[in-house]
Amino acid sequence: MTETITIGVAGSGTMGTGIAIVAARSGHPTIVYDVDQGRAEAAVGQMKAFFAKSVQRGKLTQAQVDEIMGRVVATGDIAAMAPCGLVVEAIFEELEVKGRLFAALDRVCGPDKLFASNTSTLSITEIAARSGRDDRFVGMHFCLPAQLMKLVEMSPGLATSPESFERAWKICDAMGQRPVKTQDAPGFILNCFLVPFNNDAIRLVEEGVAEPAEIDAAIKGALGYAMGPMELLDLVGLDTQVLLCEALHGVTGEPRASCPPLLRRMVAARRLRRKTKRGFLSYETTAIFGA
Amino acid sequence: MSHRVIRTGESRSFPDAHPLLETASASGEVLVLLGPGAGRALAEVADRTAHTAILVELGVECLGVHTGESRGEEGSNVLGFARFRLGDAAPSDLVEIVHQPATTPEALAAARALFQAAGLKTAVCGDFPGRIVDRLVRPYYNAALGRLDARLATAADMDLTLRLGLGYPEGPIELLERTGLAAHHDVTAALYEALGDRAYAPARRARVAKARQSEGV
Numbered sequence: 260m261t262e263t264i265t266i267g268v269a270g271s272g273t274m275g276t277g278i279a280i281v282a283a284r285s286g287h288p289t290i291v292y293d294v295d296q297g298r299a300e301a302a303v304g305q306m307k308a309f310f311a312k313s314v315q316r317g318k319l320t321q322a323q324v325d326e327i328m329g330r331v332v333a334t335g336d337i338a339a340m341a342p343c344g345l346v347v348e349a350i351f352e353e354l355e356v357k358g359r360l361f362a363a364l365d366r367v368c369g370p371d372k373l374f375a376s377n378t379s380t381l382s383i384t385e386i387a388a389r390s391g392r393d394d395r396f397v398g399m400h401f402c403l404p405a406q407l408m409k410l411v412e413m414s415p416g417l418a419t420s421p422e423s424f425e426r427a428w429k430i431c432d433a434m435g436q437r438p439v440k441t442q443d444a445p446g447f448i449l450n451c452f453l454v455p456f457n458n459d460a461i462r463l464v465e466e467g468v469a470e471p472a473e474i475d476a477a478i479k480g481a482l483g484y485a486m487g488p489m490e491l492l493d494l495v496g497l498d499t500q501v502l503l504c505e506a507l508h509g510v511t512g513e514p515r516a517s518c519p520p521l522l523r524r525m526v527a528a529r530r531l532r533r534k535t536k537r538g539f540l541s542y543e544t545t546a547i548f549g550a
Numbered sequence: 551m552s553h554r555v556i557r558t559g560e561s562r563s564f565p566d567a568h569p570l571l572e573t574a575s576a577s578g579e580v581l582v583l584l585g586p587g588a589g590r591a592l593a594e595v596a597d598r599t600a601h602t603a604i605l606v607e608l609g610v611e612c613l614g615v616h617t618g619e620s621r622g623e624e625g626s627n628v629l630g631f632a633r634f635r636l637g638d639a640a641p642s643d644l645v646e647i648v649h650q651p652a653t654t655p656e657a658l659a660a661a662r663a664l665f666q667a668a669g670l671k672t673a674v675c676g677d678f679p680g681r682i683v684d685r686l687v688r689p690y691y692n693a694a695l696g697r698l699d700a701r702l703a704t705a706a707d708m709d710l711t712l713r714l715g716l717g718y719p720e721g722p723i724e725l726l727e728r729t730g731l732a733a734h735h736d737v738t739a740a741l742y743e744a745l746g747d748r749a750y751a752p753a754r755r756a757r758v759a760k761a762r763q764s765e766g767v
Contacts (some may be wrong), residue, residue: 339609403716410714439707448711452722456690459749469675469682471591477682479675480644483719488686513690515749520563 264344277405296335358389494537558587625652637733731759
């Protein structure tokens with residue numbers, strides 16, 4: 260049985276909010292930190308809105324939601340993270356910024372506390388090296404949207420102690436997630452395969468092999484995938500794919516991870532994603548897939 | 551729209567009974583050439599213009615091998631097709647229809663209509679090695695096998711991650727085990743030969759499986 264520790268979430272964007280939902284829903288006191296107190300409070304507002312939908316759909320009662328949200332605190336003061344047994348960082352993908360955040364957390368959190376990064380592309384070992392506690396540091400990559408997806412890719416850094424990794428694994432398990440162990444390798448498992456695969460699909464369009472809709476039809480029809488690569492790219496955002504390419508190709512040099520020229524042209528033309536009604540495909544509505 | 555089927559040996563696309571075969575007639579607007587000799591059968595068609603479309607079952611080769619090519623302006627009422635199939639697994643419901651730059655729209659529409667009427671899904675692509683699906687999945691499968699060798703994760707965890715994280719029905723390793731690593735070797739080796747791209751070079755585990763198959767192990 261894992262103790263009910265306080266979980267800190269550093270970063271209040273989409274991922275941070277989703278992770279905070281997972282933490283609070285699983286019974287853990289949860290502190291949402293952002294350098295901007297207003298953004299942290301906005302994230303808590305989004306959590307309330309998410310749980311209100313859960314009540315509407317009969318998944319939770321209002322009393323349960325009140326209890327869950329009673330465990331949640333928003334803060335703009337990093338010192339408030341002191342009680343956290345585990346802090347999961349979910350800020351933007353920049354090594355030095357993450358490093359400064361963890362160095363600050365190291366000054367306020369006790370030596371027995373664990374740190375985790377939700378990075379999808381950066382090296383856990385390199386972030387951990389800036390944290391002041393690389394032996395108590397793990398990678399915990401939640402999938403988007405974290406509040407709905409069970410999978411968490413967990414990676415030890417080179418200096419992570421087996422005990423720390425095991426503790427973090429148990430906490431992840433206690434949060435109701437399904438951890439899988441991966442090496443601290445660029446892109447871990449998901450992005451290691453997905454980013455090049457999507458690039459390959461873009462290159463088929465670039466080379467005139469097939470139109471985007473035909474590529475999606477082929478992949479869905481042949482393999483039973485719920486979405487084709489072009490639909491998925493439009494959902495994730497073509498600008499996001501560029502960033503993923505740059506991060507992965509930058510560290511691996513893998514040709515398939517390099518950004519296809521067509522992708523850059525699409526971004527330049529502001530054909531960014533489904534939300535903007537124009538990516539590789541055209542959309543008459545911007546309703547979220549599956550909604 | 552009526553169709554006639556000519557078999558030239560065992561078809562990878564239609565190895566068993568199928569509505570497309572059962573609804574065929576002795577003559578038809580669409581001529582379907584099945585089997586490894588489909589290209590040769592095309593050469594024997596006396597009057598190609600008598601058909602709205604002539605559909606040639608392809609293996610790993612391009613349609614241009616059978617029709618000839620000319621300055622990027624080739625194309626007629628002859629199309630290629632293949633039902634996507636992994637190794638010895640049953641064919642999928644997906645038919646890739648291969649057109650050339652000047653393929654007639656009527657022929658393409660007839661091909662789509664024929665396959666869809668038989669309950670199949672279609673995707674249209676140009677005349678390139680690997681068409682759509684093999685072009686996309688073979689580098690992915692090779693990468694998965696390579697990452698397994700590199701100990702990125704266990705086979706079970708890689709499969710689970712792709713299933714949970716992306717909603718794939720099967721992970722890459724379990725899929726290759728089910729459909730045959732040696733068969734993957736054959737397809738990806740042909741693509742490597744055709745495209746010269748290292749991403750298609752058979753992964754070590756595929757080469758081992760092929761060697762064992764060749765030795766009858």
